[in-house]
Amino acid sequence: MKYPIRAGDVEHGGSASARIKAELTAAGVDPITARRAGIVAFEGEMNLIVYSNDGGTLRVSVEPHAVYIEVEDNGPGIEDIDLAMTPGYSTAPDWATDLGFGAGMGLINMRKNSDHFEIHSHVGAGTKIQCWIHRPEPSPAKGQEGS
Amino acid sequence: MKLSQIAERLSLVPIVEANEPDAEVTGGYCGDLLSHVLSSARPGNLWVTIQHHTNVVAVAQVAGLSAIVIAEGRQPDEATQSRAREGGIALYSSSESTYEIAGRLHRLLSDPT
Numbered sequence: 001m002k003y004p005i006r007a008g009d010v011e012h013g014g015s016a017s018a019r020i021k022a023e024l025t026a027a028g029v030d031p032i033t034a035r036r037a038g039i040v041a042f043e044g045e046m047n048l049i050v051y052s053n054d055g056g057t058l059r060v061s062v063e064p065h066a067v068y069i070e071v072e073d074n075g076p077g078i079e080d081i082d083l084a085m086t087p088g089y090s091t092a093p094d095w096a097t098d099l100g101f102g103a104g105m106g107l108i109n110m111r112k113n114s115d116h117f118e119i120h121s122h123v124g125a126g127t128k129i130q131c132w133i134h135r136p137e138p139s140p141a142k143g144q145e146g147s
Numbered sequence: 148m149k150l151s152q153i154a155e156r157l158s159l160v161p162i163v164e165a166n167e168p169d170a171e172v173t174g175g176y177c178g179d180l181l182s183h184v185l186s187s188a189r190p191g192n193l194w195v196t197i198q199h200h201t202n203v204v205a206v207a208q209v210a211g212l213s214a215i216v217i218a219e220g221r222q223p224d225e226a227t228q229s230r231a232r233e234g235g236i237a238l239y240s241s242s243e244s245t246y247e248i249a250g251r252l253h254r255l256l257s258d259p260t
Contacts, residue, residue: 011226014205018234021209031190031211038209039185046181046202100198105182112186 003058005048010099013049017042020060020069027062033135036113037067040131043106044071050096051076056126066115069131077123085111085119148172148259150213153193154239157251159216163228165237172213175252177245181206188212195248199223204230204238214238218245 001023003016021038025031041058048056048071056073078084085107092102107129111117114131121127151168154161173191178184179198188194190211196203199217204227207215214237217223223231223238231238241248 011201013202014209015230018205018208035190035209035211042185042205042209043182099200099202100179100181100196101202103180103182105180105186109182109186 001060003045003060005045005052005055005058007049007052007055009049009055010096013046014042016058017045020058024060024062024067029062029067030136033067033133036133037069039113040069040110040133043110044069044129044131046101047071047106048073050092050101052127065135067133067135069114069133071129071131072126074126075124077125078119078121078127079123081119081121148256150193150237153252153255154214156255157216157241157248159239159241161237162217162223162240163231163236163238165214166235168237170213172256174256175249176212177249185210193252195245195252197221197245199227201227201230203227204234204236207236208234212236216241216248218243218248 017038020041021034024034024037044058052073053075059070061068083089087108088104090102090104096102115134116132118130149169150165150172153172172193176188176192177195179196184206188210191213193214194212195216195218197218199221203215216239218241220242
């Protein structure tokens with residue numbers, strides 16, 4: 001699943017993430033994993049809207065043992081990733097903080113709700129975040145349903 | 148306690164009616180910083196906030212919250228109401244402050260009688 005996100009499109013912010021959660025649930029992903037994936041997607045989506053130069057892309061795939069979410073843009077890139085990963089640190093503009101964004105918790109929420117989290121960023125080139133959210137092993141009874 | 152019972156006892160004004168008025172509310176969360184809500188609110192919580200723009204609906208959806216209560220008499224615009232209807236998220240307003248609503252909700256859930 002691929003979702004293009006437009007920079008500055010606050011009005012539709014979160015729409016893709018809500019859809020992602022619903023589609024994961026419809027695909028048979030358990031509620032806890034779908035919720036964690038929804039939160040990861042929401043934070044990634046809002047980062048693209050608030051910070052990216054010209055938007056970016058959310059990609060989601062359902063793997064047998066995990067949900068994979070990738071958030072990618074073409075800039076501006078993060079100068080100091082360690083600083084950006086510090087709770088409470090934010091470079092959000094005033095209009096975003098007025099709406100309740102820019103708490104300096106977005107990347108931290110993404111990492112917290114992922115079992116494996118990677119972030120790569122280069123100033124002038126862009127940022128790519130990869131998150132894997134593990135799915136619980138199905139119980140034997142459930143595993144046989146629908147198979 | 149059921150969402151419909153809480154709404155009645157707290158005199159919440161429905162703006163977008165609940166799809167599941169009999170759903171059990173698991174507790175409450177108060178906050179206006181969206182990432183903190185996503186991080187700390189639990190599924191089934193009633194969320195009290197002064198934020199009333201379209202994004203709060205998505206937050207409630209992904210976090211699996213019971214409903215949104217917009218405090219201090221603030222009113223969501225038509226776009227927010229429309230998204231709540233589409234997303235199946237109940238929206239209420241209250242003229243009371245977040246503090247007052249939270250206090251009453253806490254008392255109610257601690258002692259439903």
